[in-house]
Amino acid sequence: MQSEIVNMRIIRHLLVLLMHLSLGTFAERFSNGYYYQDIVNGNGGMYFHRIRLHVESSEPLVSAVQGSNVTLPCHYRYEPELNSPRRTRVKWFWQPEPGGVQERDVMVAIGTRHRSYGDFKGRVRIRRSAPGDASLVINPLQSDDTGRYRCEIIDGLEDESTTVHLKFRGVVFPYYSSKGRYLMNFHEAKEACEQQDSHLTTFEQLFAAWEEGLDWCNAGWVADGTAQYPVSVPREACGGTHLAPGVRSYGARDKDLDRFDAFCFTSSIRGEVYFLQHHSKLNFTEAEEACQNDGGHIAKVGQLYAAWRFVGFDQCDAGWLADGSVRYPIVTPRINCGLSEPGVRSFGFLPKHLKHGVYCYKVRW
């Protein structure tokens, strides 16, 4: 028995070896995803070229604002260059983040024929600004579009791909309850952000905001259930000077019992925020009505932040917002318009009978 098994093994090895030998020149063709043989007949001779298909993205991480358009770069080329164009098929796939969910089809294009799928229908096209340009244009960008995109080029036997990650560029803003500081549990903080047309920020978003200079001395909830605050300039009133600048964390907290402020994240320029031109100042109820009479709504805090950050909205007039706070956005700091840094100034929540201007919001589509 023992020797029979050994013999069988030897025979199998020999067979595999024979197969390799007999396939000879062809073996290379199947051994590797990149290469294939292109047979050219010229002058009666036969030449073998090794042609390699390269698929690359000049920008593997793209960030964009919701409601805008975005281009996910993808280019392909042959090495050596080809004299005549080949028929290629471009296919884009999408995998929402975090992973785990299966890749879904976004679009497929062969020559001028193309087809888009699901939610992407009618919102995507292949750019084709130059030979080999297979970049995907999404217009407009919607709230669920973030994730990992894969650009696949299929050319006969070959198929090569590259991936591009799409994330939202946004703005993080601190938020507290109209009833006061440190009063919201996790669920209330989440809801408060949503009511201001935003979401509880993720740690990555808060960290990016800190890198861009966000400095805030009150701890707020973050989407992962921790409470944190970003400090650029360490100071006594803000945890002391012995700690380095950074995002300071209280760690994971009790989502029902612990109470903090919130850090909200918004990434949307779907609508337009404007300061309503009105002949007189308005109390809160009048302000709400005035926006409605103008065909819009009183603006939410997240909408004002997004307009300030992404559209450069700058207005030195205190105005009511939907939550009963009074604020105004400054891009270019100047005398009599608040502090020395750009930002959204807040007077906090004011008694609703007081008279101010108002910021309204209109959806563009």
Ligand SMILES: *[C@@H]1O[C@H](CO)[C@@H](O)[C@H](O)[C@H]1NC(C)=O
């Ligand atoms: C796409 O966005 C760019 C700015 O990022 C803008 O100039 C262009 O007009 C937009 N195109 C469309 C079709 O919206």
Ligand SMILES: *[C@@H]1O[C@H](CO)[C@@H](O)[C@H](O)[C@H]1NC(C)=O
């Ligand atoms: C605002 O003024 C109107 C009168 O123009 C009044 O009816 C209303 O109660 C006032 N609202 C508040 C919150 O004071």
